[in-house]
Amino acid sequence: MVPFAGYAMPLSYGSVGQVASHNHVRTSAGLFDVGHMVQSNFRGVTAAAFLEWLTPSSLKSLSPYSSALSVILNENGGIIDDTVITKHSDDAFYVVTNAGRRDRDLAWFRQKLEEWNSGEQAKDGKVEHEVLEDWGLVALQGPQAAEYLQKSTSFDLAKLTFGKSAYVTIGGFTLHVARGGYTGEDGFEISIPPSQTVDVVQLLSQSPVQLAGLGARDSLRLEAGMCLYGNDLDEDTSPVEAGLSWVIGKDRKESGNFIGADSLRKHLKDGPPRRRVGLVVEGAPARQGAQIFAPSGKDMIGKVTSGIPSPTLNKNIAMGYVLSGWHKKGTEVEVDVRNKLRKAVVTPMPFIKPNYWRG
Structure with a gap:
């Protein structure tokens, strides 16, 4: 157990090491306890408009029971948090945010709800926010996840893309x-009422499913090119710098009225000063904070934000930010790993081909 975002979280389970757990998820199925994350409901006639003020996403055009990865932005266009927003109906949204940002996010929601509900925007109806306290959230992941889960339900999971x-x-x-x-x-990702969480986890964690901890979660997400808030994203980073421009709705790039829009549009128009990239590093793994240099070894051009030896690829992979111009695929750079410059190559992400079910 290790401290993580104010919680005690399992790094691994039993005698199963991080690499073995990682490989089991890639080849079979693993179950992650992600109940530390904050689950919320936003309800009201103007809920979609409110969430479109907090984020640059096109939520009104989402079909019911569809999700969008999004970002909550501050006034300067920096990322307060990354989030998944699921539209249940035009006036009901389910939102998942990060545990490490709980205090910041909830205070921001309270402040912005107060502004919204006392303003002209809420003339058609106010927005209510409910935090699902103590609810369970588990992630069943891996190529055998659907086959395994199907045994416990009559719902045709093939229809759930x-x-x-x-x-x-x-x-x-x-x-x-x-x-x-x-x-x-x-x-x-399965959301569970508090009284049912233990029973559901016991049901879902039978062989071949293995419980998986934070160690495997981190290496799996980095291979998948996914950001970890606090490492790869922060309030001084814009979605354009982070390579997340795709979360910005097409209809919102020019005309969207959302917090941080002016700064975001400047980065979209002029290009950001730096960009998130993937790296394959020779010799030794580069960790968070490692400096990235031009091949001369003299000019620092960026920093590594996450790095691991990849269990799937048997290569040292990393994610970081470099000055614009150094971000193109195949660009050679050097990374300072324990006071020794190591050769690295800018590599497209994700590092592994995703296996999402698209029907």
Whole structure:
């Protein structure tokens, strides 16, 4: 158990090491306890408009029970948090945010709800925010996840494609199930009422499913090119710098009225000063904070934000930010790993081909 975002979280389970757990998720199925994350409901006639003020995403055009990866922006266009927003109906949204940003996010929501509900925007109706305190959230991930979960439900999971969700009866419990995840594999994120969490986890963690901890979660997400807030994203980083411009709705790039829009449009128009890139590093793994240099070894051009030896690829992979111009595929750079410059190559992400179920 290790401290993580104010919680005690399992790094690994039993005698199963991080690499073995990682490989099991890539080849079979693993179950992650992600109940530390903050689950919220936003309801009201103007809920979509409110969330489109907080984020640059096109939420009104989402079909019911569809999800969007999004970002909550500050006034300067920096990322307060990354989030997944699921539209249940035009006036009901389910939002998952990071545990490490809980205090910042909830204070921001309170402040902005107060502004919204006392303003002209709420003339058609106010927005209510409910935090699902103590609810469970588990992620069943891996190529055998669907086959395994199908044994516990009569719901046809083949109809639930990536980015969609539904209320599904699993082992007698009716649960919110979203198809997606953080590993690059097919999988499901299952939200569970507090009184049912232990029973559902016991049901879902039978062989071949293995419980998987933070160690495997980190290496899997990095292979999948996914950002970790606090490492790869922060309030001084824009979605354009982070390579997340795709979360900005097409209809919102020019005309969207959202917090941080002016700064975001400047980065879209002029290009950002730096960009998030993937790296393959020779010799030794580069960790968070390692400096990235031009091949001369004299000019520092960026920093590594996450790095690991990849269990799947048997290469040292990393993610970081470099000055614009150094971000193109195949660009050679050097990384300072324990006071020794190591050769590295800018590599497209994700590092592994994702296996999401798209039907």
